[in-house]
Each structure stands twice: as structure tokens, then as C-alpha cells.
Amino acid sequence: MEIIKEKTDGFAEEHLFIQMVLAEWKKQNTNLDKLLNMLSDEQFSAAIAPGRNRGIYLVGHLLAVNDGIAPLLGLAEKLYPQLESVFLTNPDDPKAQMPSITELKEYWQIVNTRLEKFFETLSADQWFTRHTAVSEEAFAKEPHRNKLNILINRANHQSYHLGQLALLK
Amino acid sequence: MEIIKEKTDGFAEEHLFIQMVLAEWKKQNTNLDKLLNMLSDEQFSAAIAPGRNRGIYLVGHLLAVNDGIAPLLGLAEKLYPQLESVFLTNPDDPKAQMPSITELKEYWQIVNTRLEKFFETLSADQWFTRHTAVSEEAFAKEPHRNKLNILINRANHQSYHLGQLALLK
Numbered sequence: 199m200e201i202i203k204e205k206t207d208g209f210a211e212e213h214l215f216i217q218m219v220l221a222e223w224k225k226q227n228t229n230l231d232k233l234l235n236m237l238s239d240e241q242f243s244a245a246i247a248p249g250r251n252r253g254i255y256l257v258g259h260l261l262a263v264n265d266g267i268a269p270l271l272g273l274a275e276k277l278y279p280q281l282e283s284v285f286l287t288n289p290d291d292p293k294a295q296m297p298s299i300t301e302l303k304e305y306w307q308i309v310n311t312r313l314e315k316f317f318e319t320l321s322a323d324q325w326f327t328r329h330t331a332v333s334e335e336a337f338a339k340e341p342h343r344n345k346l347n348i349l350i351n352r353a354n355h356q357s358y359h360l361g362q363l364a365l366l367k
Numbered sequence: 368m369e370i371i372k373e374k375t376d377g378f379a380e381e382h383l384f385i386q387m388v389l390a391e392w393k394k395q396n397t398n399l400d401k402l403l404n405m406l407s408d409e410q411f412s413a414a415i416a417p418g419r420n421r422g423i424y425l426v427g428h429l430l431a432v433n434d435g436i437a438p439l440l441g442l443a444e445k446l447y448p449q450l451e452s453v454f455l456t457n458p459d460d461p462k463a464q465m466p467s468i469t470e471l472k473e474y475w476q477i478v479n480t481r482l483e484k485f486f487e488t489l490s491a492d493q494w495f496t497r498h499t500a501v502s503e504e505a506f507a508k509e510p511h512r513n514k515l516n517i518l519i520n521r522a523n524h525q526s527y528h529l530g531q532l533a534l535l536k
Contacts, residue, residue, distance in 0.1 A: 211495050212377050215384045218511050222519050247416035247534050326380050342387045350391050350519070357523040358530035365416050365531070 212322050216346060220317060223349045226356040227310050230260060233363055234303050242299045246362045253366045255290035256359050257302050262286045263352060265309045270329045271345045273316045278305055320345070381491050385515060389486060392518045395525040396479050399429060402532055403472050411468045415531045422535045424459035425528050426471050431455045432521060434478045439498045440514045442485045447474055489514070 234257070242253035251259075262281040268274040276282075284294050297305070325346040328337035337343055403426070411422035420428075431450040437443040445451075453463050466474070494515040497506035506512055 211381050211491075212384075214495070214510055214513075215381075215515070218516050218519060221511065222523060226523065250534060322380075326383070341383055342390065344383075346384070347387050350387060354391060354395065354523055354526040357526035358533075361527035361530035362534070364527075365419060 216322055216325055219346055219349050219353075223353045224314070226353045226360065227264075229360050230257070230306070230356065230363070233360070233366075234306065237366055239299050241366045244366060246365045251290045251362070252292070253363060254296065254299050254302065255285065256363055257299065257306070258285035258296060260356055260359055261302055261306050261309060263355060264306075264313065267313055267348060267352060268316060270331055270348055271316070271320075272330050274312075277309055277312070281305075378491070385491055385494050388515055388518050388522075392522045393483070395522045395529065396433075398529050399426075399475070399525065399532070402529070402535075403475065406535055408468050410535045413535060415534045420459045420531070421461070422532055423465065423468050423471065424454065425532055426468065426475070427454035427465060429525055429528055430471055430475050430478060432524065433475075433482065436482055436517060436521060437485060439500055439517055440485070440489075441499050443481075446478055446481070450474075 237253070242257065245252050246256070258281060262278070262285040265276045265278050265281060266286075269276055281297075284291075284296050288294070326341075326344045328334065328343060329345050329348050332340070332343040406422070411426065414421050415425070427450060431447070431454040434445045434447050434450065435455075438445055450466075453460075453465050457463070495510075495513045497503065497512060498514050498517050501509070501512040
């Protein structure tokens with residue numbers, strides 16, 4: 199009886215912490231949603247500080263990172279692989295061709311809605327399997343490099359740039 | 368046999384998860400350590416962007432937040448409660464009396480070293496108990512408001528301001 203009870207508690211906690219990580223990740227997306235609704239297109243065209251990245255670049259950067267989560271988790275391909283060059287591989291370049299902020303906002307909703315649906319299909323155990331950027335050999339030694347850790351890491355990355363985007367207000 | 372195996376996996380994942388959250392929290396502290404070593408006192412006296420918070424204020428703010436983790440987790444009192452008024456309750460005020468950046472750096476190491484020692488004493492189950500800012504009644508309905516969630520939240524809060532402090536470079 200005691201063993202069963204402990205087992206149940208262990209599994210309850212396991213589900214709980216997946217919820218905790220998902221909740222923090224969604225909270226950061228919601229924080230960007232709020233900024234996207236609050237700021238004008240002109241504000242997104244401005245740099246966050248003199249000589250620094252423009253708002254539109256950081257929005258595209260966060261979008262491209264979220265679009266990369268599905269392949270990292272082995273769930274699907276990217277929806278907008280064309281964003282990679284301009285928003286991930288290269289620094290902000292005012293001369294670069296990029297989608298408008300209106301288009302980026304639209305893609306942002308599509309990418310996150312798709313991810314949330316994917317996440318609902320993952321079991322607790324699946325969250326603890328390796329992501330696609332780590333080999334089986336490396337994962338055997340570093341079991342923290344799992345799918346759930348991607349979301350912990352991405353939420354913090356997003357917080358980092360949200361602190362910068364908030365300067366556009 | 369199958370039940371025991373599942374139980375063991377559940378608990379292994381629980382421990383792994385705590386390590387993952389602690390690792391992300393420590394990573395954010397290390398990121399601030401690097402900035403503290405890299406930037407001059409003059410750089411910390413500057414605002415992160417025109418008319419925004421100064422570097423020294425954000426360092427004190429992050430320090431005061433970390434100093435508040437021990438009481439939130441029911442482990443100990445704050446070491447530097449005097450930081451609360453200038454760095455948490457009030458916005459950045461160039462006329463306010465505050466410790467020097469050298470003193471803040473010293474406190475930062477002391478606070479985090481103490482926290483890491485405390486964290487080693489917490490069992491996996493204790494991490495999933497409520498923090499002191501949530502009542503027993505509320506916690507029964509919202510079990511994610513546990514001690515571990517404080518660290519998830521604080522790591523993201525720190526990332527947010529690290530993105531701003533990085534502008535001092």
C-alpha cells in the first residue's frame with residue numbers, strides 16, 4: 199500500500215512539473231502577445247537602445263526560435279524555414295528583406311497554436327526523452343538534455359529578449 | 368515488477384527535473400557573474416538605455432530578489448533586508464542612498480552561496496511543498512505554487528533583466 203502511494207505521488211509530481219514548465223513557457227508567449235498588441239508598427243521599427251537590435255528583428259528572432267521547437271522535439275518540420283537566415287543566422291540588418299511586423303504577428307500565433315496542440319499529445323515519459331540535437335550516446339550521459347529542458351531553456355531565452363523589447367514602450 | 372520499475376522511473380524523473388530547474392537557475396546566476404566581472408563600475412553607473420534603469424539598480428534588484436528566496440522557501444530570513452526599499456519597493460532613484468557596486472557584488476556571492484547550500488538540504492518531496500507566500504487552502508487548489516516553481520519563475524525574471532544589463536556592454 200505504501201509503495202503504491204509513493205508511486206502515485208511520484209507520478210502526480212511528474213505531471214505537475216510538466217505543467218509548471220509549460221505554464222512558464224506559455225506565460226512568456228503571453229507576455230510577447232501583450233507587447234505585440236500594445237506597440238505600434240513604428241515602435242517595432244525602432245531599436246531597443248541606440249545602435250542595438252530593432253524590435254522587429256527581436257520579434258522575428260523569437261518567432262524563428264519557437265518555430266524551431268517542433269523539429270527539435272521530433273514533432274514536425276519548421277513552418278517558416280525562410281526566417282532562419284534573416285533572424286537566426288545573421289544579426290539585424292536594416293537592408294535585409296524581412297516580413298512585415300503584421301506578418302510576423304500572424305506567424306507567431308500560428309506557430310504557438312501548433313506547438314500547444316503538439317504538446318498535448320506528448321506523454322510525461324516522452325517529455326523526458328532526448329531532443330533531436332543530442333545523440334543517443336551523449337544523452338545516456340546527460341539525461342537532462344531532454345525535450346522538457348528545451349522548453350525551460352526557451353522560456354528563459356524569451357524572457358531575456360522580452361526585457362529588451364519592453365524598452366520599446 | 369512492472370509497478371516497481373514504473374515507480375523508479377517516476378522518481379528518477381522527479382530528481383532529474385529538480386536538477387534541470389536548479390541548473391537553469393544557476394546558469395542565470397553565472398550569466399550575471401560574468402557581467403559583474405566584465406563591466407566596469409562606470410558601466411554599471413550608466414542607464415541600460417536613455418531614461419531607463421541604471422545597471423547598479425538592476426544588479427541590486429536581482430540581488431534583493433535572490434535574497435528573498437530563502438524566506439519564500441521557509442529556509443531562513445533575508446541577509447540584507449535593507450535592500451528591499453531601494454531595490455524592490457521603489458524605482459531607480461539616482462538620489463537614493465545605496466551600496467556601491469563593489470558591495471553589491473560581494474553580497475551577490477554571499478546570497479547565492481548560501482542558497483546553493485540550502486538547496487542541497489531539500490529533499491525532492493520538499494521541493495513540491497508550498498512556498499510561504501501561498502496559503503494551505505490556495506495550495507490545495509494550485510499545487511504548482513510550490514518551492515520549485517519559485518526557482519523556475521526567478522530564473523526567468525533574472526533572464527529578463529540580464530537581457531537589459533547586456534546592453535551595458
